[in-house]
Structure formats: C-alpha cells, structure tokens
Amino acid sequence: MQYIAEGMLQGHMTYGRAGDADMLPQVVNTMPTVPLLTNGQMVDDIPPEHHALVPSFLGGGGKRIHPLPFSDPALPVQPRSMDPSKDLAAYGYGSVAWKERMENWKQKQEKLQVMNENGGKDWDNDGDGPDLPLMDEARQPLSRKLPVPSSQINPYRMIIIIRLVVLGFFFHYRVMHPVNDAYALWLVSVICEIWFAISWILDQFPKWLPVDRETYLDRLSLRYDKEGQPSQLSSVDIFVSTVDPLKEPPLVTANTVLSILAVDYPVDKVSCYVSDDGAAMLTFEALSETSEFARKWVPFCKKFNIEPRAPEFYFAQKIDYLQDKVLTSFIKERRAMKREYEEFKVRINALVAKAQKVPEEGWTMQDGTPWPGNNVRDHPGMIQVFLGQSGGHDTEGNELPRLVYASREKRPGFNHHKKAGAMNALVRVSAVLTNAPYLLNLDCDHYFNNSKALKEAMCFMMDPLLGKKVCYVQFPQRFDGIDRHDRYANRNIVFFDINMKGLDGIQGPIYVGTGCVFRRQAFYGNDAPKTKKPPTRTCNCWPNWCCCGCCFSGRKKKKTTKSKSEKKQKFRRLDSGAPVFALEGIEEGIEGIESEKSTMLSEKKLEKKFGQSPVFVASTLLEDGGTLKIASPASLLKEAIHVISCGYEDKTDWGKEVGWIYGSVTEDILTGFKMHCHGWRSIYCIPDRPAFKGSAPINLSDRLHQVLRWALGSVEIFLSRHCPLWYGYGGGLKWLERLSYINATVYPWTSIPLVAYCTLPAVCLLTGKFITPELSNVASLWFLSLFICIFATSILEMRWSGVGIDDWWRNEQFWVIGGVSAHLFAVVQGLLKVLAGIDTNFTVTSKAGDDEDFSELYAFKWTTLLIPPTTLLIINLIGVVAGVSNAINNGYESWGPLFGKLFFAFWVIVHLYPFLKGLLGRQNRTPTIIIVWSILLASIFSLLWVRVDPFLAKSDGPVLEECGLDCH
Numbered sequence: 028m029q030y031i032a033e034g035m036l037q038g039h040m041t042y043g044r045a046g047d048a049d050m051l052p053q054v055v056n057t058m059p060t061v062p063l064l065t066n067g068q069m070v071d072d073i074p075p076e077h078h079a080l081v082p083s084f085l086g087g088g089g090k091r092i093h094p095l096p097f098s099d100p101a102l103p104v105q106p107r108s109m110d111p112s113k114d115l116a117a118y119g120y121g122s123v124a125w126k127e128r129m130e131n132w133k134q135k136q137e138k139l140q141v142m143n144e145n146g147g148k149d150w151d152n153d154g155d156g157p158d159l160p161l162m163d164e165a166r167q168p169l170s171r172k173l174p175v176p177s178s179q180i181n182p183y184r185m186i187i188i189i190r191l192v193v194l195g196f197f198f199h200y201r202v203m204h205p206v207n208d209a210y211a212l213w214l215v216s217v218i219c220e221i222w223f224a225i226s227w228i229l230d231q232f233p234k235w236l237p238v239d240r241e242t243y244l245d246r247l248s249l250r251y252d253k254e255g256q257p258s259q260l261s262s263v264d265i266f267v268s269t270v271d272p273l274k275e276p277p278l279v280t281a282n283t284v285l286s287i288l289a290v291d292y293p294v295d296k297v298s299c300y301v302s303d304d305g306a307a308m309l310t311f312e313a314l315s316e317t318s319e320f321a322r323k324w325v326p327f328c329k330k331f332n333i334e335p336r337a338p339e340f341y342f343a344q345k346i347d348y349l350q351d352k353v354l355t356s357f358i359k360e361r362r363a364m365k366r367e368y369e370e371f372k373v374r375i376n377a378l379v380a381k382a383q384k385v386p387e388e389g390w391t392m393q394d395g396t397p398w399p400g401n402n403v404r405d406h407p408g409m410i411q412v413f414l415g416q417s418g419g420h421d422t423e424g425n426e427l428p429r430l431v432y433a434s435r436e437k438r439p440g441f442n443h444h445k446k447a448g449a450m451n452a453l454v455r456v457s458a459v460l461t462n463a464p465y466l467l468n469l470d471c472d473h474y475f476n477n478s479k480a481l482k483e484a485m486c487f488m489m490d491p492l493l494g495k496k497v498c499y500v501q502f503p504q505r506f507d508g509i510d511r512h513d514r515y516a517n518r519n520i521v522f523f524d525i526n527m528k529g530l531d532g533i534q535g536p537i538y539v540g541t542g543c544v545f546r547r548q549a550f551y552g553n554d555a556p557k558t559k560k561p562p563t564r565t566c567n568c569w570p571n572w573c574c575c576g577c578c579f580s581g582r583k584k585k586k587t588t589k590s591k592s593e594k595k596q597k598f599r600r601l602d603s604g605a606p607v608f609a610l611e612g613i614e615e616g617i618e619g620i621e622s623e624k625s626t627m628l629s630e631k632k633l634e635k636k637f638g639q640s641p642v643f644v645a646s647t648l649l650e651d652g653g654t655l656k657i658a659s660p661a662s663l664l665k666e667a668i669h670v671i672s673c674g675y676e677d678k679t680d681w682g683k684e685v686g687w688i689y690g691s692v693t694e695d696i697l698t699g700f701k702m703h704c705h706g707w708r709s710i711y712c713i714p715d716r717p718a719f720k721g722s723a724p725i726n727l728s729d730r731l732h733q734v735l736r737w738a739l740g741s742v743e744i745f746l747s748r749h750c751p752l753w754y755g756y757g758g759g760l761k762w763l764e765r766l767s768y769i770n771a772t773v774y775p776w777t778s779i780p781l782v783a784y785c786t787l788p789a790v791c792l793l794t795g796k797f798i799t800p801e802l803s804n805v806a807s808l809w810f811l812s813l814f815i816c817i818f819a820t821s822i823l824e825m826r827w828s829g830v831g832i833d834d835w836w837r838n839e840q841f842w843v844i845g846g847v848s849a850h851l852f853a854v855v856q857g858l859l860k861v862l863a864g865i866d867t868n869f870t871v872t873s874k875a876g877d878d879e880d881f882s883e884l885y886a887f888k889w890t891t892l893l894i895p896p897t898t899l900l901i902i903n904l905i906g907v908v909a910g911v912s913n914a915i916n917n918g919y920e921s922w923g924p925l926f927g928k929l930f931f932a933f934w935v936i937v938h939l940y941p942f943l944k945g946l947l948g949r950q951n952r953t954p955t956i957i958i959v960w961s962i963l964l965a966s967i968f969s970l971l972w973v974r975v976d977p978f979l980a981k982s983d984g985p986v987l988e989e990c991g992l993d994c995h
C-alpha cells in the first residue's frame with residue numbers, strides 16, 4: 028500500500044515539467060509556487076503577506092505550475108464600479124454624445140416597456156415595436172421570440188378543445204353505464220380513466236402557447252464585446268458537481284472542465300468551480316493534471332476554433348482531411364494534440380488505477396501528511412485554486428480562466444443535502460472569491476458542446492430591456508452514446524422539445540439540474556423586479572447597509588398607502604437603472620418600525636438569512652458582482668473555508684429560501700419552482716448546435732433507478748409544504764405554470780391507476796368479462812372519436828414541435844414502463860419517508876467511461892423494480908393465450924367480444940415491449956430469479972381470479988368454464 032501512495036507521488040514528480048518555468052517568467056512569487064490546498068487549520072497559518080506559505084501535499088517545488096490565485100496586486104477580481112456613468116460606459120461607447128443618445132434610448136425603452144405592461148402583455152413581447160426599426164444594429168434586441176406558426180398551432184388547439192368535449196361525453200357514457208355482471212371491473216376502470224384524463228389535462232394545457240427563440244450573437248458582440256475594446260460581458264462562475272470518482276470517471280469530469288476552460292468567452296470573466304462531494308484525492312489529482320493539460324488544449328481550441336472543446340468528443344469525430352479548407356498546419360497540430368491527449372489519458376488512467384486500492388492508513392500526500400479527505404464522511408473543507416490570473420497562463424502566454432477545487436466540510440450528524448448542499452457551498456465560495464453576477468451549473472458529465480453557449484445565455488440575461496426579470500436560461504439536455512433506437516427514452520425528446528417549449532411561452536421552462544445559467548440574485552430569495560421606475564437615489568456607498576436604510580426612508584416618506592406586494596419591498600438597493608430588488612424575508616416582523624432602526628436590523632436580518640459571513644453577506648448586495656479589493660487573498664480564502672463549513676447553514680435560510688432548495692432528491696424542480704413563485708421568468712434556449720451534452724444510463728436497470736430517483740423526488744415535493752397544489756399563491760406564479768409543476772410532482776401517483784389498468788385486460792381475458800357493457804352505436808361513436816382525438820393531438824403536436832414519431836412512441840412506451848415500475852416504487856418509498864422518516868439517498872447514475880459498443884445497453888442488473896412489469900407482461904400474455912384458446916373452443920360468435928379485450932391486452936404488451944427486450948438482454952437469457960418470481964406472482968394472480976373472481980356476479984355458472992384456463 029505504501030507502494031501505491033508512493034506511486035502516486037512518483038506520478039507527480041515525473042510530470043513536473045522543467046520547461047514551464049521559462050514559459051511563465053511572470054510568476055513573481057518568491058515562495059515555491061505550489062498548489063494551494065487549504066483546509067480550516069492550514070489557512071489559519073497564512074501570514075497575510077505570505078499566503079504562498081500554505082503547505083501543499085504535492086511537496087515544494089514538484090510543480091512550478093500552480094501560481095497562487097490571489098497573489099498579484101492586479102487582482103483577478105475587481106469590484107464593479109457603482110458609478111452610473113461607468114455603467115453607461117458598459118455599452119462600449121465613451122463619448123458624451125453617445126451617452127446622451129443612450130440615455131434617450133433607454134428612456135424610450137422604459138416607456139415602451141411600461142406601455143407594454145399596462146397593456147397587460149408579457150414583458151418579452153419583444154421591443155421591436157413600430158417606432159424601433161430605426162435603431163442601428165447594436166441597439167436591436169439580442170433575441171427574438173418566434174411563436175409557432177398559427178397554421179400549425181391553431182388546429183392543435185382546436186383539437187385539444189374537441190378532445191376535451193369528447194372526453195366529457197365519453198365519461199358521461201362511462202359513468203351512466205355500469206357493467207352489471209362485472210361491477211368492480213367497471214368501477215376500477217372508470218376511476219383509472221378519470222385519473223388519466225386529469226393527468227392529461229395537467230400535461231396538455233401548459234403546452235398551449237409554445238415558443239421558439241432566436242438569439243443574435245453578433246449584436247451581443249457589437250454591444251458588449253467590441254474588438255479592440257475591453258469586453259463588457261458579464262462574468263460567469265461555472266459550477267461542476269461530482270461525488271463518486273468510480274461512478275463518475277475522472278476522465279469524464281476532466282473533459283467537462285477542459286471544455287469549460289476553453290469556452291469562447293473572455294477568460295478573465297470565467298471561473299470554474301469543481302465541487303467534490305466525495306473528497307477524493309483522485310479527483311483532486313486528476314484536476315491538477317487537467318489544469319496542466321489545459322495549458323496546451325485551450326490555445327489549440329481557440330486557435331483553430333474547434334468544436335466541441337472536450338477532447339474526448341472532439342477526437343472521436345471524423346474530420347475530412349481532403350477538404351481544401353483544412354490547413355496543413357492544422358493537421359499537424361491536431362495530430363500532435365491528439366498525441367498529447369492520449370498521454371494525458373494515460374496519466375489519468377494511471378491515477379485511476381492507483382486509486383483502486385486504498386492504502387490501509389489512507390492516502391498520504393507528498394509531504395507525508397494524510398490527505399484531509401480520507402474519511403469521506405468526516406473531513407474538513409478543502410479549497411485549491413489551480414490556474415488563475417497571476418499564473419494560469421497557457422503555452423502561448425495567454426491567461427486562463429480560474430479553476431477552483433472545493434470539497435465542503437463533512438461531519439457526522441450533519442445533513443449535507445446532497446447535490447443541493449454542494450451547490451450552495453459553491454454559491455458561497457464563488458461569492459467570496461469571484462462573485463460573478465451569473466452562474467452556470469453543470470453535472471460532471473455535461474460538457475460544453477457549443478463553446479458559444481455562454482454568449483447565447485447572455486443574449487437574454489444582458490438584454491437591458493428583457494433580461495432583468497430572467498432568473499435563469501435553461502438549455503435542453505442532450506446526450507451522447509445513446510443507442511440508435513433510444514430504447515429507454517433516455518433522450519427525453521418529448522419533454523425537451525415539446526413540454527419545455529410550451530412552458531417557455533408561459534413563465535419559462537422548469538430547471539432540470541444542469542446546463543442552466545442563473546442570475547445570482549435569483550438565488551438570494553429575492554422577488555423578481557416588478558415595474559421599472561427611474562431610480563430615485565443612487566448608491567456609491569460601500570458597504571450597503573446605509574444605502575438600504577436611506578432608500579428605505581426615501582420611499583417610506585413618499586408613499587403612505589401601499590399594496591400588499593409593495594410592502595414587501597421595503598429594503599431596496601437602487602443603482603443606475605438597475606432593477607429594484609426586494610430583500611424578501613426581511614420585512615417579517617418589522618412592519619411598523621421606522622427607518623432609523625432598520626439599518627442595524629437589516630444587518631442582523633441579513634446575517635440570519637445568509638449566515639455569519641460579512642464578506643458573503645456584503646457580496647449579496649452587489650447586483651453586478653465583483654468582490655472587495657481591500658480584502659487580502661489569504662483572508663478571502665479563509666472566509667471561503669468558513670462558508671463551506673458544516674455548521675454554516677444552521678439557523679439560516681439556506682435551502683429554505685436561499686440557494687438550491689432542500690427537501691427533495693430532485694432539487695432542481697424545487698429550486699426552479701421557488702424562483703417562479705417569486706415572480707421570475709426563465710428562458711428556454713435551444714441553439715442549433717446543442718449547448719451541452721451529457722451521458723445517460725443506457726441499460727434498463729440503471730435507467731429505471733434514475734427514473735425512480737426523479738419520481739421519488741417528485742413525491743417528496745408533493746408531500747412537502749412546497750406542494751405546488753397549495754404553495755405560493757399570491758406570488759408571481761402563473762396558473763398554467765403551476766399546472767405544469769403540479770404535473771411534475773403528481774405524475775408518480777399515476778402509477779397506481781396505471782398498474783390497475785394494465786392488469787385489467789388480463790383479468791378481462793381470464794374471466795370473459797369486460798370493462799364496458801356491450802356498446803351501442805352511439806357509444807361506439809364516442810369511443811371512436813376519443814381515439815381519433817388522441818391520435819390527432821399527437822400528430823399535430825409532432826408537427827409543430829418537429830419531434831419524430833419514433834421518439835414520440837418511445838416516450839409513450841417508457842411512460843408505461845417507468846409508470847408500472849419506478850414510479851410505483853417511488854410512491855411507496857416516498858410514503859415511507861413521510862410516514863416513517865426513512866431518508867432517501869441519492870444514487871448517482873454511472874457515467875460511461877470511454878468504453879464503447881453499447882455493452883452497457885445489454886448489461887443486466889437484477890433489481891426489484893423489474894418485478895411488476897414482468898408480472899404484468901406474463902399475466903397479459905397468459906390472458907391472450909387463454910382468451911384465444913377459449914374463443915377457438917367456443918366458435919365464431921365469441922370472437923367479436925374478444926376483439927376488444929385482445930386490443931386492450933396488446934396495448935399493454937406493446938407498451939412493455941422495450942422492457943421485454945431489455946429483460947431478455949443480448950443473450951436472450953433472463954435470470955432465473957425474475958422468471959421464478961414473475962411466474963409465481965402471475966400464477967397466484969391467475970389462481971386468485973379463478974377461485975375468488977371478484978369481478979363476476981355470484982350467480983354466474985361454474986367459474987372454471989368461463990376462465991378459459993381449463994379448456995375442454
């Protein structure tokens with residue numbers, strides 16, 4: 028084991044490079060420039076002027092490549108000026124005349140917006156109104172909303188209404204015509220059908236107003252990113268979450284990080300924070316390697332403008348060398364880079380191999396001290412800054428984005444709140460270190476497939492007219508490495524291309540956990556800005572307690588009668604033309620207190636809300652981001668360690684009102700929901716080239732477990748105080764948006780009627796009874812019209828969305844498969860959690876490494892989740908056999924009634940077909956345990972029907988003759 032630890036050490040020594048020292052003459056530290064790993068105790072030792080003294084486990088001098096982050100007097104992070112005139116300069120034109128024109132234009136825009144709002148319209152009825160076409164290119168809107176053509180959407184809406192009406196008649200018939208000799212059968216089926224109808228309504232109506240969007244990146248650069256001038260684009264802090272290096276291979280994370288570092292955005296405005304919830308030395312070492320490789324990779328990407336900028340996926344694509352455009356220099360450099368990447372991979376894989384067996388005494392760092400994260404459940408917080416301004420230069424001498432490793436403190440007895448907790452820790456660390464006004468969060472497997480994705484998001488966020496109300500810009504999740512037929516509907520196309528577009532027309536897409544650019548302020552529990560008013564007072568002061576106070580008193584004097592919502596906005600921070608943020612939560616309990624006291628009070632309240640970190644609390648008041656210049660790097664790092672400590676969130680609003688919201692394993696839905704309740708709107712952005720790509724579990728068991736976790740999260744929300752049925756009335760949540768959140772949280776419950784409904788055809792076939800009485804002509808008309816309507820809505824939906832029939836059908840199938848397995852278990856587990864307090868854990872989905880050929884697709888893992896669908900399949904198959912053989916025996920007349928039942932049974936079997944394929948696997952072998960269990964359950968059920976037969980009237984003849992099992 029000592030050998031392994033030393034091997035690790037060796038690894039580092041060998042790739043320490045001599046050349047780097049010459050490459051980076053500008054590294055001015057006199058202290059050995061080694062990685063700076065800090066945890067609580069270490070940071071205490073930093074003399075403020077010699078922060079480079081921080082001991083590193085990589086040993087002195089081994090690496091000369093990680094200059095310290097905050098050692099340069101030209102600080103990487105600079106506070107944004109609060110001076111309004113400076114803000115104007117943000118438009119990139121300095122002259123006075125320009126300023127005036129700009130001011131005029133802004134006023135005009137504001138007027139226009141007020142007009143729009145008075146007209147009761149949504150803010151994003153784009154500003155290209157009648158008097159605006161005169162504007163020049165740079166002042167035109169950065170994006171445009173494209174409604175679906177009315178020729179496509181109107182027939183769709185019409186058929187929805189018709190379907191609703193037909194449904195009414197259908198239920199009228201169903202309820203009024205019970206089946207006398209199989210009352211229970213009829214009752215169960217009608218209840219199920221009513222539930223299905225309700226869930227259809229929940230799913231359907233949020234799709235009433237789908238929109239597409241178009242962005243204008245060229246206008247964005249004209250406005251904020253003119254060549255030859257310092258870029259005025261806003262900074263972005265990018266979060267990557269990882270937890271288990273075995274399930275989430277370091278190479279996958281490395282590719283994500285590389286794609287971030289190479290993103291097409293001003294380097295000084297990008298910082299990448301990696302959260303390691305597994306406190307794994309492997310992740311840390313891999314990241315260190317990655318930061319090294321980035322020095323070569325990033326300039327290569329930028330020089331040749333390649334896509335995607337994750338090397339694994341870039342080199343996996345074929346390029347056509349015969350194309351005349353391909354430069355010989357490019358071919359040469361590409362080949363060299365490919366070799367470099369292969370070497371990089373070898374190094375990463377060597378680290379992984381070494382990490383397989385943990386030495387008995389745990390991992391040891393190079394200086395002999397144990398790795399602080401040896402006990403995953405009990406370790407201090409750790410922060411390491413790789414790259415960064417004063418030394419993070421690439422091989423061409425250009426700056427690189429900051430790269431920060433953070434592993435929050437873990438102690439037994441604390442609830443860590445899984446991914447949500449990890450994200451909140453990063454929100455605070457990044458606020459202390461860089462405080463960019465925007466955040467992007469990515470799962471460790473979701474890399475930038477489109478290096479312009481950040482700019483796409485900025486087309487919405489930085490639009491002076493449209494952006495202020497936007498809490499986040501969500502990109503669709505797209506995937507690599509999924510089998511061609513997408514057997515288990517991993518790509519979720521229907522959700523991403525139909526439902527989310529629909530929501531975008533209402534209040535915005537729901538947040539799906541990754542690939543989402545946020546406004547930092549939206550995490551601080553603030554309401555969305557309401558109407559825009561000219562600023563009454565400007566703040567240049569720092570810190571802002573006083574500002575809050577004076578703005579507060581200023582407002583208070585002017586207005587005496589206030590609407591309820593306005594009362595909530597007592598504390599305001601105003602600056603040039605910026606929105607007015609209400610610091611919600613502060614107002615409670617101090618309704619009548621006058622302004623003088625409020626300064627002190629607000630300070631207290633803010634600490635109660637955000638926790639005991641003056642630096643963090645102060646940062647929350649900086650809408651435009653930026654950090655304090657006066658703080659020394661060492662003290663900032665110390666503060667960063669403080670804000671990721673276990674107890675930090677105690678008795679604060681973190682996870683309740685602030686940050687990612689706790690209480691559900693699908694923290695994403697909950698977090699987005701809260702923001703929408705605060706009146707924010709979100710944007711769905713689908714660039715032509717998919718912005719991010721990730722991996723998905725492609726074998727049946729992993730997929731079902733993923734779906735189980737999602738459904739469980741929804742059940743948790745449904746049973747919590749945040750249930751969208753009851754929560755957040757009177758806030759800013761629009762009712763159609765609410766409907767879709769209700770849909771997103773109640774859908775697992777549909778599994779109960781679904782299982783019942785899938786059992787019915789088998790019961791019908793075995794008992795010879797049916798869920799309806801014999802149909803009259805009128806009745807059959809209603810049945811038929813309903814089928815036609817269902818068919819027509821689907822067709823029209825596919826037409827406006829561009830979703831193919833195969834994707835649509837997969838989605839239907841998986842709705843049934845997931846419904847009768849994962850969703851059902853989720854409901855049970857969710858109830859257990861609420862009733863018995865058994866906590867649920869976050870089972871991380873394994874991400875495919877670099878092994879291909881879909882071996883995973885056929886991998887079979889036994890899981891209890893497989894039992895219900897297998898049972899349903901078997902009893903329906905038995906039913907079909909029984910029914911048919913019965914009809915053969917009973918002659919011609921019995922085929923008529925049989926048809927309905929067979930159709931019903933086929934409906935179930937066809938939906939479960941991908942499941943059946945997954946069950947059989949590649950070798951066409953199903954583990955005996957499944958067969959045994961399922962046959963057991965199926966025969967128990969069949970026998971039960973034969974013996975008890977609750978759906979048959981008691982007066983009926985001998986059961987055996989009817990069941991069809993005992994064919995004479």
Ligand SMILES: O=c1ccn([C@@H]2O[C@H](COP(=O)(O)OP(=O)(O)O[C@H]3O[C@H](CO)[C@@H](O)[C@H](O)[C@H]3O)[C@@H](O)[C@H]2O)c(=O)[nH]1
Nearest residue numbers: 268269270304445446449470471540541692693869871872
């Ligand atoms: O304690 C934890 C558990 C998970 N994660 C991270 O959470 C992410 C998502 O996990 P994954 O297993 O890939 O879940 P998926 O089902 O693929 O993820 C979808 O669903 C999740 C909600 O269940 C969202 O959080 C994800 O963003 C979304 O992609 C990964 O980066 C993990 O590293 C942590 O950081 N800490």
Ligand SMILES: [Mn+2]
Nearest residue numbers: 470721722872
């Ligand atoms: Mn994932």
